[in-house]
Amino acid sequence: MPVDKDWLKRAADIVGPDGILSDVSDLEAYGHDEYALDTYVQLPKSVAKPATEEQVAGIVQLCAETGVPVTARGGGTGLSAACVSDPHGIVLSLERLNKLIQADPDNYAITVQAGFTLEQINKAAEDIGLFFPPHPGDESAMAGGMVATNAGGARAVKYGTIKHFVLGLQVVLASGETVELGGSFMKSSIGYGLMELMIGSEGTLGIITRVTLALLPKPGSIQTVLAPFDTVSAAIESVPAILNRGIIPFAVEFVERSAIACAERLVDRSWPARQGSASLLLMLDGPDEEFVLSQAGAIAEVMEERGALDILLADNRERQEEILGIRSMIYEALRPGTVELFDVCVPRSQIAGHVEFVHDLEQKYQVPLPTYGHAADGNVHTNFMRTRLEDGVLGQEIPDWQSKHEAVRREIFDDVIRRKGNISGEHGIGLAKRDYLANNIGRTNVALMRSIKKALDPKGILNPGKIFTL
Numbered sequence: 001m002p003v004d005k006d007w008l009k010r011a012a013d014i015v016g017p018d019g020i021l022s023d024v025s026d027l028e029a030y031g032h033d034e035y036a037l038d039t040y041v042q043l044p045k046s047v048a049k050p051a052t053e054e055q056v057a058g059i060v061q062l063c064a065e066t067g068v069p070v071t072a073r074g075g076g077t078g079l080s081a082a083c084v085s086d087p088h089g090i091v092l093s094l095e096r097l098n099k100l101i102q103a104d105p106d107n108y109a110i111t112v113q114a115g116f117t118l119e120q121i122n123k124a125a126e127d128i129g130l131f132f133p134p135h136p137g138d139e140s141a142m143a144g145g146m147v148a149t150n151a152g153g154a155r156a157v158k159y160g161t162i163k164h165f166v167l168g169l170q171v172v173l174a175s176g177e178t179v180e181l182g183g184s185f186m187k188s189s190i191g192y193g194l195m196e197l198m199i200g201s202e203g204t205l206g207i208i209t210r211v212t213l214a215l216l217p218k219p220g221s222i223q224t225v226l227a228p229f230d231t232v233s234a235a236i237e238s239v240p241a242i243l244n245r246g247i248i249p250f251a252v253e254f255v256e257r258s259a260i261a262c263a264e265r266l267v268d269r270s271w272p273a274r275q276g277s278a279s280l281l282l283m284l285d286g287p288d289e290e291f292v293l294s295q296a297g298a299i300a301e302v303m304e305e306r307g308a309l310d311i312l313l314a315d316n317r318e319r320q321e322e323i324l325g326i327r328s329m330i331y332e333a334l335r336p337g338t339v340e341l342f343d344v345c346v347p348r349s350q351i352a353g354h355v356e357f358v359h360d361l362e363q364k365y366q367v368p369l370p371t372y373g374h375a376a377d378g379n380v381h382t383n384f385m386r387t388r389l390e391d392g393v394l395g396q397e398i399p400d401w402q403s404k405h406e407a408v409r410r411e412i413f414d415d416v417i418r419r420k421g422n423i424s425g426e427h428g429i430g431l432a433k434r435d436y437l438a439n440n441i442g443r444t445n446v447a448l449m450r451s452i453k454k455a456l457d458p459k460g461i462l463n464p465g466k467i468f469t470l
């Protein structure tokens with residue numbers, strides 16, 4: 001059955017007239033995520049905005065009965081066109097499902113509805129004196145979306161990604177039935193990991209309506225260490241030596257001068273490390289200042305031995321925020337010229353080699369490929385630019401950037417596969433990387449994913465076409 005007047009009336013009976021959109025002007029905001037190109041823009045036939053978990057189940061039941069494809073949407077901050085609707089389908093936006101269900105300090109846990117944002121999670125954790133470590137860069141991402149993409153962020157090296165913090169989920173299945181998976185406990189050995197199956201499933205196996213997340217005690221002290229190096233390889237190669245000293249910073253970021261220069265201009269601030277062509281930014285946390293300062297001292301020693309040109313310690317909050325402020329603006333600064341932000345992940349020992357490979361591609365194709373990333377967990381972000389980039393200024397458009405984009409993309413993905421890495425460390429597959437998945441994980445693994453999809457969603461109504469085609 002098409003999404004026609006009758007269908008919209010039935011949907012409005014479930015979510016109320018305010019909860020259903022069908023005017024083109026209202027649908028536009030739901031036709032894309034943050035993927036830079038408009039290749040995958042697709043207006044849904046309608047957007048349903050349920051305000052309760054029962055209404056989510058009602059809409060999914062209606063979709064199941066009428067065969068209408070349904071794509072869940074959280075904050076729409078995804079970077080792989082995963083929350084874009086099927087041309088005949090609807091978007092189910094979780095934005096009104098935004099309640100804190102329970103802050104549970106005794107169990108170091110918090111239960112929230114799927115539309116609760118990362119910013120709200122951080123605040124709610126802080127209100128009970130605890131801390132939620134995962135931090136994907138856009139705080140308007142929502143709990144359900146972060147689980148559905150298994151989001152990561154800079155702190156994964158010490159704390160892991162979202163999957164390490166999911167204790168329980170409430171999920172509406174393709175039939176419209178609701179199931180509770182997991183709970184507020186740390187361990188379980190009770191058959192197949194149905195909850196784990198939902199993590200990273202990009203809305204293709206179920207609609208997440210509630211999430212219980214683990215929290216940790218808040219660190220007593222945080223220090224930031226910044227060290228410039230002559231080359232990005234020298235910066236990255238010092239990381240294993242740091243980890244081998246038994247010190248795990250909660251973030252280890254490498255940034256190249258060309259990318260930082262753009263962010264400096266955008267925020268009108270100066271990156272404190274002026275020498276060299278790359279910097280290593282390390283963040284340490286621990287119970288008190290003495291502990292963290294002693295770790296910072298040990299790290300400084302290792303980096304000096306490995307060729308750091310300087311060691312800068314940001315020991316007060318303003319200084320730390322200034323450095324992080326510039327770092328967090330890199331993507332924003334490059335965005336007007338960015339075609340795609342890659343998020344490949346390679347084994348730690350392969351990071352420097354992969355970054356050198358990216359530099360060779362810059363020469364081969366004559367395109368700027370500013371690169372930065374999480375130096376200790378192997379997650380490398382390369383921006384494919386369609387404009388020239390000099391001293392932090394975006395210049396003229398590169399004439400044949402489209403064909404270069406496809407070629408660079410394939411070469412980058414082939415290189416990470418050769419290095420036994422993967423094509424997405426944290427942003428997901430969506431539509432943007434779908435055609436490369438089989439090369440990465442093999443046809444048998446894709447076939448296994450298809451059989452799981454068929455078992456859980458026999459009519460194929462949940463976010464069809466994402467991750468793989470049926």
Ligand SMILES: Cc1cc2nc3c(=O)[nH]c(=O)nc-3n(C[C@H](O)[C@H](O)[C@H](O)COP(=O)(O)OP(=O)(O)OC[C@H]3O[C@@H](n4cnc5c(N)ncnc54)[C@H](O)[C@@H]3O)c2cc1C
Pocket residue numbers: 033034071072073074075076077078079082083094114135136137138140141142143144145146147148149150151152153154201202203204206207208209331426427463466
């Ligand atoms: C500036 C910027 C910086 C970023 N930095 C990072 C980073 O450091 N690390 C990182 O991992 N990501 C990062 N991202 C990407 C993005 O924030 C994450 O992928 C995030 O987890 C997406 O959450 P969302 O709520 O916006 O999901 P959406 O974009 O709305 O959806 C993403 C996917 O999840 C599905 N989905 C959404 N909600 C549900 C639900 N309730 N049930 C089932 N499926 C659902 C959608 O169908 C889609 O497949 C960044 C994005 C931007 C714009």
